[in-house]
Amino acid sequence: MTPAKFDPNAYKTATTQQWQSAAKSWSEWGNVLREWLGPATDEMIDLACITKSAKVLDVAAGAGDQSMQIADRVGPEGFVLATDISSNILDYAAANAQSKGYSQIDFKVMDGEDLTAAPEQFDAVVSRVGLIYFPDQMKALKGILKTLKPDGWFSAIVYSTPENNGFFSIPVGIIRKAAQLPPPAKGQPGPFSLGQPGVLADLLHDAGFRNVCEKTLSAPLVLPSAADCVRFERESFGALHEMLKGLGVDEQSRVWAEIETALQAFESETGFSGPCELIVVAGQK
DSSP states (O other): OOOOOOOHHHHHHHHHHHHHHHHHHHHHTHHHHHHHHHHHHHHHHHHTTOOTTOEEEEESOTTSHHHHHHHHHHOTTSEEEEEESOHHHHHHHHHHHHHTTOOSEEEEEOOTTSOOSOTTOEEEEEEESOGGGOSOHHHHHHHHHHHEEEEEEEEEEEEOOGGGOHHHHHHHHHHHHHTTOOOOOTTOOSTTTTOSTTHHHHHHHHHTOEEEEEEEEEOOEEESOHHHHHHHHHHHOHHHHHHHTTSOHHHHHHHHHHHHHHHGGGEETTEEEEOOEEEEEEEEO
């Protein structure tokens, strides 16, 4: 099947709508996100050299889980600006931060490809599984570089290859086949668009970053059962719903049942452990 022609504007509009719709569920799964992505987030914070009193920009902050983790590192004397293209998800991020007593986090709707933050304002910039969904990743990286103070650091988390992320790639493959979707166009953003070793590191070099480093981490998604993984993805992974939208309700239910059956391969007596591998990359201005 021939890859579909990619329309970056339509893609960005659809992505924004996905997160507007999935915002509540993504927030409600916050505890699972912290257990799953927390260790990799600590690694991202370390590689970005974020310390007490630092001023940090969080690009594609989602419901704010990593923003609060960063706030713990910078302390009350520091500052975190949490940004996202979805106003709904930032509303949940703000409510989550307020309920937990964080006063050093501010929230602003902002397109990660068109950052409006003042130049040389931040000690560090981070993005957790956000950059992969930007149509123009180079434009985003150059914009991030401008917001950093001299010698500041940027760090990002992305998924590695589909083969090492079965918890996500298996549902994507089943849905793509059922919906008869063409393969992604070359250069199209998506969950595994930066997953090959060295790809994101090379982008950082090309964008003007120096001292670029890369680490690969195992981050299995641990849940009680495959059914729980399906519920997590069904409720909060907007990209999967976008792929399914051309199918009728009954056919969508059949596809989700097929996904659950496939994911049961990762169940054991102790529960579900979905394969997930993350790449953490950092570079200095």
